[in-house]
Amino acid sequence: MSTTLFTNARKVDAAGEVDGFWMLVDGDRITATGSTVEAPGRPPVAPPAGDPSGAGGAGRVPDATVDLAGARLTPGLVDLHVHGGGGASYDGDADEIARGLAVHRAHGTTRSLVSLVANPVARLRTSLEAIAELRTRDPLVLGAHLEGPFLSPARKGAHALEHLAEPTAETVHALLDAAPGTVRQVTLAPELPGGLEAVERLVAAGVVVAVGHTEADHDLAVAAFDRGASLVTHAFNAIAGIGHREPGPVVAAVSDDRVTIELILDGVHVHPEVVAMMFASAQGRVALVTDAMAAAGSADGDYLLGELAVTVAGGVATLAGTDTIAGSTLTQDAALRRAMDAARQGSVAAVTALTATPARAIGVDHEIGLLAPGHLADAVAWTDDWHVSRVWAAGRELVDGVAVRS
Template identity: 40%
Template sequence: MEHGSNWYIHNVHLILENSIDKGALTVEDGIIAAVHIGEEAEAPEGATVIDGEGGYMLPGFIDMHVHGGDGSEYMNISLEGYEAISRFHASQGTTGLLATTVTASREDIEGVLACAAEFQEHSGAYARLIGVHLEGPFISPKWPGAQNPAYIAKPQLSWVKSWNEHYPGLIRQLTLAPEAEGAMELISWLDKHGIIAAAGHTDADYETIVEAAEHGLSQAVHVFNAMTPLHHRKPGTAGAVLTQDSICAEVIADGHHVHPAAIRLLLKAKPAEQVVLITDAMSAAGLGDGCYKLGELDVHVKGGVATLAKEGNLAGSTLTMIQAFRYILEHSDLEPWQASRLASGNPARRLHIWEQTGSIAEGKLADLVWTDNEFRIRKTWVSGLAVNE
């Protein structure tokens, strides 16, 4: 791992918030010290000089929904496993992520929170663990997807209050079924306490999602998957997400979970800042076909597609953020700087870390990804430190 955090890269195309410009970057002490557009400046004395070889420099990706990778998952409570996940996804351009649970027992969820809190204290220079995304257990038994139905529970505000008191600021997102008894009260509480309330694995109709949005629901997980679909007389959860500007839509852009035409529809329907790319990656990400686990459930991966061994449901993905980024470029009319918003800027805003990261700008953390001109990763930096050498 490269330990020097003072460096200068030139001959590179900078993917900025609203444009792409050829230029250079100066990084000092882990911070973007200068953004040079057009003519290149001289490298600061003592800085490591890197030739960008005409490639691209992007802000690091932020994955709000990821269960694991490289053979590890967050439900297998282990600091070594958490580091393996961060290291793998950093090698694929992710510089920040939310450790995402599955529907599990209260005790197992509390184990994840404890391990994530400890990991945050001493994690290395890999993808930064921003917080935890609780996907369940307050979901619909009608739409379990790859969640274990044995642990589905009605919304328990007392549990969430207790978790937030023990680990203040750690829980950043909670996914639930808004139609469940007690869900509206929990959504209001989450919104007041700065935790993203998200709809997912839900049987809610259109009207229920609209009501939930009025209570503070502001996100929908893996849109089109594990939710009531769009029908012209029953718009369902999907229809509400498409038409409610206040709801941010996560999408798994891997070619398996959502048809590219549905992704294009989503991009046309939603405000530019209200779509985020996620991986929903499981432990098999980065590995080959074979048998794996998602929580306690057996998963088969064949041709990169993960499905439950028993039911055949899609079970997370083997996707990485750089693959999702390239997929969007190939299957939509977005420019690279617009796709970068979906992978970096928009999640940074959702997580209230936009002032620190999520774009290439002076004064922000040097969370950066350098690629060749076909968007194949050359190097990732987190706070200026290279992570994939």
């Protein structure tokens, strides 16, 4: 495998900011990192240059060097909740999903789940099979997120009522068995018949359960978290807000260090002051997601979300003829900029919410989310105003979201 040395960067990740940062990539993984700039308790370290005694034990000159000329370098962004982009819906076949993924990758999202809206179980099984097939040729896909069908009819949002279902053991197993190992996350309303039992069943199968699209109150949310749920699907949307007498499920999540809280920071779903409050209240546990549908990275117009007609005007997606929000047109780089601007977060906190935190939420933080030895070589270089300049995934540069052939 070839080696690439990245030099002269300003690293920003959950571990902090480091000037003069360099990292050595061997194949798809980071093997060594360091900084040429001295800091308290950290002497400068020169990057490897063929000396067998050098950092990382590099015994040869790297095959390629990328001089970032002082640009910021972050881990690749991670999206736990996204339904499409570039006119492509993730409810389609593997090739259509790949087209949508390329759009988001061009905006810095190197790893993502593929989110599915409520559909008949048979159709969901077909979609899961398509995602499993795609994963055999695209390891950047982390798996599937079933946002439906286990949702409250009263909080269905942009999901077809007729396709909602109760989380019976039979239905849960039918979905998990469609493509074993593909389902990584399930959104579930715990008040549904058998809901708490389903939480335990899914968690036992290695699936991350998110409380969402639910009428659950504070106490029921606490019960779901105690049964193993560890995520909240797009907090404040399709879920009760915070009340002074009934604190609701969001407060239950904030109070529980085991729980990660999704937020959609597009300027529409949640006010940035509320986002700032959540960053302060649940430090290190906010995961920014897009909940993007097919119009992300595309033009205003008419689209489908599952079987539902969606109108996009001014970048805001709503169910046709209503004011019900139907996902977003957000990309993760825009969410990062809003976190630092409108929500007044520092760069480390903002980057963490798009990298290490979502990676930890689904148990892959040992491989992605940091620029550190042993981690997969996913990285994004940024312009001074935090727009994406270059993207690498698993050690390979992406151009327009597609890996460059080496």
